Amino acid sequence: MTTPVEELLRRSHALGADPRNTNFAGGNTSAKGTAVDPVTGTPVELMWVKGSGGDLGTLREAGLAVLRLDRLRALSGVYPGVDREDEMVAAFDFCAFGPGGAAPSIDTAMHGLIQAAHVDHLHPDAGIAIATAADGEELTTRIFGDRVVWVPWRRPGFQLGLDIAAIQAAHPQAIGCILGGHGITAWGETSQQCQANSLEIIRTAEAYLAEHGRPDPFGPVLAGYEPLGEQERLARAAALLPVVRGLASTDAAQVGHYTATFEVLDFLSRAEHARLAALGTSCPDHFLRTKVAPLVLDLPATAPLEQAIERLRELHAAYRADYAAYYARHATASSPAMRGADPAIVLVPGVGMFSFGKDKQTARVAGEFYLNAINVMRGAEAVSAYAPIEEAEKFRIEYWELEEAKLRRMPAPRPLAARVALVTGGGSGIGAATARRLAAEGACVVVADRDVAAAEAVAGQIGAGAHRVADVAVAVEVDVTDEAQVIAAVRAAVLAFGGVDLVVNNAGLSLSRSLLETSVADWDLQHDVMARGSFLVARESARVMIEQGMGGELVYIASKNAVFAGPNNVAYGAAKADQAHQVRLLAAELGRYGIRVNGINPDGVVRGSGIFASGWGANRAAVYGVAEEELGEYYAQRTLLKREVLPEHIAGAVFQLTQLTQTTGLHIPVDAGVAAAFLR
Template sequence: MTNPTAAALIERSNRLGADPKNTNYAGGNTSAKGTETDPVTGQPVELMWVKGSGGDLGTLKEQGLAVLRLDRMRALVDVYPGLEREDEMVAAFDYCLHGKGGAAPSIDTAMHGLVDAAHVDHLHPDSGIAIATAADGEALTTKIFGDKVVWVPWRRPGFQLGLDIAAIKAKNPQAIGTILGGHGITAWGDTSEEAEANSLWIIDTAAAYIEANGKADPFGGVRAGFEALPEAERRERAAALAGTIRGIASTDKPMVGHFTDSDVVLDFLASDRAPELAALGTSCPDHFLRTKVKPLILDLPVTASADEQIARLHELHSEYRADYQAYYDAHATSESPAIRGADPLIVLVPGIGMFSYGANKQTARVAGEFYVNAINVMRGAEALSTYSPISDAEKFDIEYWALEEAKLQRMPKPKSHQGRIAFVTGAASGIGKAIATRLAAEGACVVIADLDLEKAKAAAAELGNTDVAIGVAANVADADAIQAALNDAVLAFGGVDLVVNNAGLSLSKPLLETTEKDWDLQHDVMAKGSFLVSKAAARVLIDQKLGGDIIYISSKNSVFAGPNNIAYSATKADQAHQVRLLAVELGEFGIRVNGINPDGVVRGSGIFASGWGANRAATYGVAEEDLGQFYANRTILKREVVPENVADAVYVLTGPELSRTTGLHIPVDSGVAAAFLR
């Protein structure tokens, strides 16, 4: 059973974390002190429950709390070796854990344990960080809050910062909290309700003061030619640039992307002072650990063509990499971790919006959210004073902190398809849905493209939230519809790496009963449709310069002459040869093109359910319900082929094991001798 004190802490944390004005995603931490009966001695023991490392306040649950004994926590003061060795104290926290301890204690644990208050909140509100990053933040703190809130000069999070805040609390009994220079706020209270109220009072008071006393135009006027484009034009240009920008961000390692064109971003990019302020970088450690110390910002007006923008982005990328290398070289020591990559994680394009990147979609999205936080912070600081973030040296000490490196090393090994973006046609049911499901399970972001938008959205929702999968409408026989679907894909995830041409249908008829309409319909969907999808996707794949995969779900009928099947088999043969042709043409770009030839997949198949199954059963003289077993009985292995078997083949073909394979067709037919490839 959850301790009542811990339960109240979780409720408070969830309320604070649910409102972005209070703190950013996964930012800040909260704590509560109370007692429990020690199961060994049977005596009461003082404990502290505190949000553990890497958790998020808005979604915090009991397992996300670290539980420590306060007597042991306070005893660490007597063995603290000093500022030069304070990182050693993080390992010491493990010896303060109570019972199984819960989550791993974070670097901020000392801030909570050493402050003499029953309840403590440490948060990263935009309004609070605006004061914390103002050049005269200390004077503003006194002016805004009087003696209720005390200024704490910037210090890297750690044991010493905990001692500093504890001393301030002891020296200022009237105070309810602090502004942490360059960082955020900390507040406390005797009860959970009081701590929460004090946190909100600091946040709201800072926001109200900025609103009432700040300059109306802290970013200056509007730069002529840098205003936001109309929405439709803006998003079309963003999609056209997305592949190039993702390639830039993925030079050192592949990244997933996120696009934001909110008014906050567009207004900032249209302002006179955007280039100057962006160059100063972010300040709060939570921000720049996700966004890098500063963004790459395009310096061309919206009247520039896409080709001009792309050329300039490549030039700016070379400059960015050189600048980041210089930053690393200037501050690294012999003990610093190796450089982690010199590519930007935030790319700002005036008139268009912001592209943010991370190892997965959630990380990319959150990076964008953090840069919006940074814009808000800059606005608030400039409204009252001058934005003055911590120095590059201090940023480097955080970014390449040994404790941050250890956290990165503890992260689980990525799955085989993590960071890859899959676009699967006809994926709302049957084989396509099985493929999408398998790829998502292996870590890919998945775009479920289907003629039926509602079914596509429903299938995507089954795989997870929009950080995992989205559903888009796609009539593969319509070039404009395909382009629109791919635009949605690249704006959702940054680009595309893996395309599966799966959409299909079939009409089982002999030659004399096959109409021209029957022929055109099947060729439009499968032969023409695969061609159009591959053509549109290839543009993105080539722009990214990351290689990629195109998979055709063909059929054993592409090589097997079955009865009453002229239109379907002919179009499958067309698809099969597209594989060979595109493998040759796209190979120079590192794009692999392969095909899969299933036999009749009856179970879960939309094609078979729509009448094809009944026609094929009649052709072979068997009951429709026995068709799957009929197909199995005529194979060498005597085993039915199901959608998941095809999905397995896609997984293998697009995984790391067959990285040197292209132009291949893999039979997934349980062995049909007449369809053996020759």
């Protein structure tokens, strides 16, 4: 026999797996049942409900809040009224059953006060379309008869729970309700019945919109606003994204996400898109992530790129002024401070949607929520007129003290949060270790390598614990000697995360030969990979960093051989010396843009090294007269510290350079102490 918790999790996963039912981390579900109180040994009625911030599709038992139902319902007797209902959230703590459990969400009262064993509160696009229609109440009756009841807009909280409970009692035949401006709630005496009722509401709304909706609710296509062809669209997106990311990061650094689905491009091509976008979103889950309204470029897709960039700068300044005015109109003495005036959503006709957040997942989810909003607007306009909740109500949600408290509970950001790193030669050795370390410190990482399978493996390892691997790391194939491939790799980084902040020039190889044995091909190959390759990667990355206007950082993995003269090493040592001087030259040139350029000089990194595994190790071992498997220890014994240098040590030095914010033009030896390679 299944337990209430098992039934609840099964239902939650089924509902959360289908985006038609609810958005990521949106909505909540609950189940009521009986358990034995370990203190008294007697049965007690409990409610298990999805906690604050969880996601239905991936919900686990640890993500549930567990409350005593008798105590929760008894709060009705001490409820001080709607003006003080925020106090009731703290009262939930006195209803908790047992240790642990997730923090109860603001919707907890709704679940507890409804007289049904199982309750679902969801945010389906079709349901919100009815909820935001100008004549939503009349539509609800027309579509559902007496099986679903209209509940006028009220901010989520204890009073909304009381309202729904009263409506349920007055309409015993009802299976659920449409919450004006918000979403749906359904209930049932079994988990299966509750799920069936939720799906009945959603699918009935979808069917009605499909059957009765106007075919072009967003109006006719505007000339010049049609979607660009794929290649032109991607090229324009890559050109605009760094500029827009820099604008959206005026108050705090943001990661970007690019969306160009049919729904987005079609919306932006239609005559009504500007009017509807200005109305903003309605469902609280939507505008908490998308802000009250997006920034919309008011130029056709065919406008010259320079004109589009200039207009985006003008619109951004106006957006910030409008947002500050919005805050001033509604803020009170007790309101939290304004969190930032930059847009979270930027819409570009013909190109698509740029969304921004503190990390990639937040940016991606913001875009997904605005896509939900487009679907909602389409449905509402198809059968009525889109009429979201009033601006003052949006402010009450956005600057709710309970939302502020949720933000305060979030862990402090990691050191490289909102930074985008590109690591060449990232498929093995130093590059792989560096990519892993930067991601562990909070960066989004682009793992670039000639061996794309190796790069994909590293990216997969990095993203193994993430909701999606691509929220943390992506792999790109690149031969750094090929200018076109380097340009494409940097563009891939921009399209993946919105830009580039930190570049690690690590790609390299070595051939150990004497002067007389070194061919022109040997010389050219090593200089092409390390000197030319570093130059190309630095140049293309610097273009993006300058466009962003957010500063940036280049780190060269050079070598102790850049300053140390050893035998049988002329091509490799000369190429590394070239890299080392690029550090100094670019530090002098790029400092005015806030771009720092530094280098690391490793020595003898044998374990995990692609260079040593490809024959360099055997060659150097022969030069020094030791067995290849003893080469690492040989290098260690010739150092002052007698320690072997590992890829993780180089990765640690790269991270430390990111923290030396006032340092540029520096080379750091990571060689366990080689006196002949001292820089002074």
